Amino acid sequence: MDEPEGRRVPKIPDLRPCARSPVVDGLKIASQRQGGIVSRFDGDLELIDAYWRAANYLSVGQIYLRTNPLLREPLQAQHIKPRLLGHWGTSPGLNFCYAHLNRTIKARDLNMIYIMGPGHGGPAAVANAWLEGTYSEVYPEVSQDEAGLARLFRQFSSPGGIPSHVAPETPGSIHEGGELGYSLAHAYGAAFDNPDLVVACIVGDGEAETGPLATGWHGNKFLDPVGDGAVLPILHLNGYKIANPAVLARIPEDELIRLFEGYGYRPQLVSGDDPERMHREMAAALDQALDEIAEIQSMARDGRGHGRPRWPMIILRSPKGWTGPKEVEGLPVEGTWRAHQVPLAAVRENPAHLAQLEEWLRSYRPEELFDADGRPAGRLLALAPSGERRMSANPHANGGVLLRPLKLPDFTAYGVPVDKPGTTATEPTRRLGAFLRDVITANPDNFRIMGPDETASNRLGDVLEVTDRVFVGERYETDEHLGPRGRVLEVLSEHQCQGWLEGYLLTGRHGLFNSYEAFVHIVDSMFNQHAKWLKVTRHLPWRAPLASFNYLLSSHVWRQDHNGFTHQDPGFLDVVLNKKAEIVRVYLPPDANTLLSVGDHCLRSRDYVNVVVAGKQPALNWLAMDQAITHCTRGIGIWEWASTDGGGDPDVVMACAGDIPTLETLAATDLLRRLFPELRVRVVNVVDLMRLQPSDEHPHGLTDPEFDALFTPDKPVIFAFHGYPYLIHRLTYRRTGHHNLHVRGYIEEGTTTTPFDMVMMNDLDRFHLVMDVIDRVPSLGARVAHIRQRMADKRLELRAYTRQHGEDAPDISDWTWPH
């Protein structure tokens, strides 16, 4: 069969393994290339091209073929899948980079992983893992032979098979790429504290339009050339997203170069569609880039270089659907948006399409690429690295296997003594900060704290006694605790924080993301994707467990009276609870000691997303450390010291979850004692929100008898809740006494206020809770109307006080537990 135009490659029959490239002056190579004098790659060219053809063949096969995987017989309609799914357009570019990186891995014995921003190129990821043998090691039924090849093709995007995108099921991947935008953040996260790792990161030109990716380039200001590894971004301009041109593919070349120089990189452009020339260019560009990385690292590590390096990057401009059909039915396909998904769509119905597909597949010359058994030809196997050097088998891409447990100091040592509940105040996160300081000291290279510049304002500042905030660039005398190496990464981008921490955890380390509660919604979708990733990996035995993703939401809704309505949103909890129960945990510790206990627990856990909501303002201490540990271990419990039901049957249950709701509930209980001394009140505090769910829905869920024992099956329950009140109803609607449950929470009525004015505005205040009790405990009798009105009057009076004085009345702000 004739070779199609434009992709002829020189045929060099015998191939020597490529010698280790000498470290040469990058600029010299560049000038040689401009003069066209690049010859030293000739030896590899045909092999790289053959490898590329093999990966392309396998990519097309996955999209189209049900049977006849090696085209041993002429292609017929019945060999074709009934539903044609998957994305061809990005795949040849991904395969091109993969083949070239493989050469450099072997030549330089590199420790490299491959992040595929264009995650739609699932066929490419799977093709390369299969070529390298990893796929068959992980999934033995997909063997490296003809039967395995048939299975490989058939399973792709088929019922009971594998997803069409790069996914947790894909060996070598830490990045799904279904939702676009996070490849660079994942790449930098993976590189932190991995000084020997090179993270090759393919950025699609569609993805490059997203916000998270556009700021992702600034990761280079946070990468320490001494203690961290390298990220090698390869921006792949293939011109189109779905139906539209991609922005960066349509700006003039000088703008493009300036943009990436402005981002602080040294870009090299590899551009064209002639495979032979492109192989030469790409090989030269990669050698130059890897030389530059080696030089940067060696200078920094020898103490010869200071300041922020100008890291290399590559801009690869190649046709979308490169090597695919040039035209279909008279319309251009290769190099256009028509190549995005399935270029030939009617293959089963249209014999011309079928013939064109066969021509396309045979253009890769499968007979040269696979042996008689359907195994990749030996010379292809020779290009692939071996063992853990294969990008598909690199342990960093299955980080759990590298995970070292944190060395944790005894958290009880950071606790506050509580002789009498509710009489002393502490900033809970400040205690946690002291604990985290010593976690950092004990774990200097595998624990990081991320946040949008709130570590100090969240009262975790003690950590800065032992580490710096990372900034690789110009520093001034007035800067404090700022340096190129540290455990705290602060950037005003929740996307960067989230993406970095994901990349860090996925490569086997530990960490914490602290943020404003309202603004953590910025990463709702990233949380969703990470939770989905964890959910799938849970059922993949070869993926080792990871450290949990820990959120600490300290500037929470009830302390945003001064910042106002925009800063008030507790709805992240609702988003979190939509995900599978086996993955998510939500903790609402009400004071310092409970926060320490919860924090310690979260840092030890695996494969969860833990969300901890805890205050940073001084708050009353309720539980001594031993009580706190017991309470947090149970996750929910009766506070007997605050209850007046004598361990027997209460008249009303006052439940609470969250620090401010707990404060108001206790203050309401105090009022109730004085107003209705005979009323039997039970106080129930919830730290672990999942305890409220039925036991068949969440592993932490209480059984119905347990729930009824706490909340009673028939007594009114006044539940003061940190978040939107619906959430409690959603968790408890199946419980026996649910119709007795009355929830107070945040109801979106915020405006500028004082702290107590804010709880009043949302009817969560102590006086309103007392009114709720009055409304729901009819046994209180005739005095009720009188007292109820007193409560309502008190609220008006307090509101007037704040209006007049600009702050809360002292009897509110100074209240302590008097019993």
Add this chain to the structure above:
Amino acid sequence: MDEPEGRRVPKIPDLRPCARSPVVDGLKIASQRQGGIVSRFDGDLELIDAYWRAANYLSVGQIYLRTNPLLREPLQAQHIKPRLLGHWGTSPGLNFCYAHLNRTIKARDLNMIYIMGPGHGGPAAVANAWLEGTYSEVYPEVSQDEAGLARLFRQFSSPGGIPSHVAPETPGSIHEGGELGYSLAHAYGAAFDNPDLVVACIVGDGEAETGPLATGWHGNKFLDPVGDGAVLPILHLNGYKIANPAVLARIPEDELIRLFEGYGYRPQLVSGDDPERMHREMAAALDQALDEIAEIQSMARDGRGHGRPRWPMIILRSPKGWTGPKEVEGLPVEGTWRAHQVPLAAVRENPAHLAQLEEWLRSYRPEELFDADGRPAGRLLALAPSGERRMSANPHANGGVLLRPLKLPDFTAYGVPVDKPGTTATEPTRRLGAFLRDVITANPDNFRIMGPDETASNRLGDVLEVTDRVFVGERYETDEHLGPRGRVLEVLSEHQCQGWLEGYLLTGRHGLFNSYEAFVHIVDSMFNQHAKWLKVTRHLPWRAPLASFNYLLSSHVWRQDHNGFTHQDPGFLDVVLNKKAEIVRVYLPPDANTLLSVGDHCLRSRDYVNVVVAGKQPALNWLAMDQAITHCTRGIGIWEWASTDGGGDPDVVMACAGDIPTLETLAATDLLRRLFPELRVRVVNVVDLMRLQPSDEHPHGLTDPEFDALFTPDKPVIFAFHGYPYLIHRLTYRRTGHHNLHVRGYIEEGTTTTPFDMVMMNDLDRFHLVMDVIDRVPSLGARVAHIRQRMADKRLELRAYTRQHGEDAPDISDWTWPH
């Protein structure tokens, strides 16, 4: 009192109004400036400085002063607010830009609005609105005199007062800036189709680190110099976010310039801390930038220029907290992170702080700035533009006053005839696309469709018959429907789409954002902020109603079988329903005619966020147009033609919301008819999800008797729902029959499948719904076990079919309603 070092300005006693600047060669001005020969602004300098001092004084006053607003008596502790809130750091820079822009507005008679990315600078926004008189016009109690001034200071960030951030309450604002990142997207959205408008947009260097802002700069590739207005970005580098340096403030100047050249702008740098020099530099830079804008627009509009213009931008580098305390207790403040919020924190307690505050306030020389009545001095008033030229009073910043209702064609003309329900199939969004095409034709300059490159794939492609997708830059022959001017904006950034549409709506126009359901979570936080904005404006009588924000989620969860788990997430509805009932609406039209009816309704509505979830795949048509209109007007209703309860008491209610749930419910009803001919089944379909809520919680909510009449108080209800099942429970938990409600929905069990395999995996399929009926209608008697097992077997058989054939069995995919 001595003037502090470094902010001396020349005192020129008399001021002439500034002449209209001649349009001159921008480069010439730049070279003059480099040579220091800029003299033509001398006349304005002192006035601009005085104006700036006045705004700064008012900003500091808002943060600190309770009384004594004009410092008529020596400052004492009792004049100080008890809680010191607000952000000083960014305010002087915002004031500086505002004063300079005011000069240019007057000089050039510009139609300009001001977007304050650093929304924390609320004091600055309020100060300028008050100086211009707008504040007192909108809020007469805050008059332009000493009493008003006292009120202005006192209300700021105080109980019952105004927020500390720029907010809906702030005249002249369309941008809240509580959550950072969206200023440029709002600016471009405001400029679209406003050819005479200049949008000055201050971007903070903190905000500039966010992803949405980092990609926001690319708005210039979508701005048509002919039909759109101009955006003038002013990147304000004041060096710090909260406690950390800002990235862009710490990169070398050549990188900074290259970055913005790479983004396609022509940057000018204005840098320093000496007010006199800075005034000259800023005035010259603004004149140059505005000259360039005028020249770009004039060339493009005269047909002299083609291609994408290189729009100007300004980089303003000035000290954080400029003109504030240089040092406090020996530590540097001005120009450091310590100036971020309240530089002198202990003013009431510490006499030295008090004295320093007084010195600071008096350094602005209030006695020169305000007359005896506390009114701004006449010469200040002379700098401010008048009437609607004031940025605080520009009608574009209160877009509802400019809103023209859409001219809407009769949507019924686009409907599909339905003689017999459930027998013909249509792609619903394709019909909507035809309607939208004619909406565009009838409204060529005030309606836009935004999306991340999914307009065609969402089957709205008919709109491209009459308009282009916007791209201002290089175009190729193979591009289709791409041009500098059009109604469709597509960019692979949900943040850009959302932000642009917000800016467009807030300035009084109409639009639609179409997106993948799963990935719309990317803008959860932006939705939250917009909903909060609308909630607040609802209660501000001077803010005129806006067109609603319309989401069309077409690639929804149940059609993402092929794209897999990452593409499956219906949780945006949960996020939406956390917001105030008066703002949010959710519609789930089950077919083409209902989608048209809902679409028409949404485009006519005001001040809502409408979320419409509708399929793009061929789906059975259930309702003829007249039935569709009635059904959508009710929002919920019994489908009598599908029911077998004869209008009487049913044995079971089959409820459904969403296209796929409706299909499966009808198919289950078909099965029930055949399996249990005597069973009285009622089918209830929900289009308007808010109908389920209690009437006291949502204006659309059914009363309890209405709800009971539809769902019965005591019969089992099997509810097939589009989203997470919890959402239905959350909406209905107070209803009489809630304990009989059994919901099937999405439960996060996705993997690669076929469409029917996906509904089976989530137990939402017709056979499972029949099993649910069997489990919940005990009257079905002894045959039950047998039939139940047949249903379960059928599911296994169908799953096996998909595994073998790679597609759904024909009796599933070809099913139609046979009755």
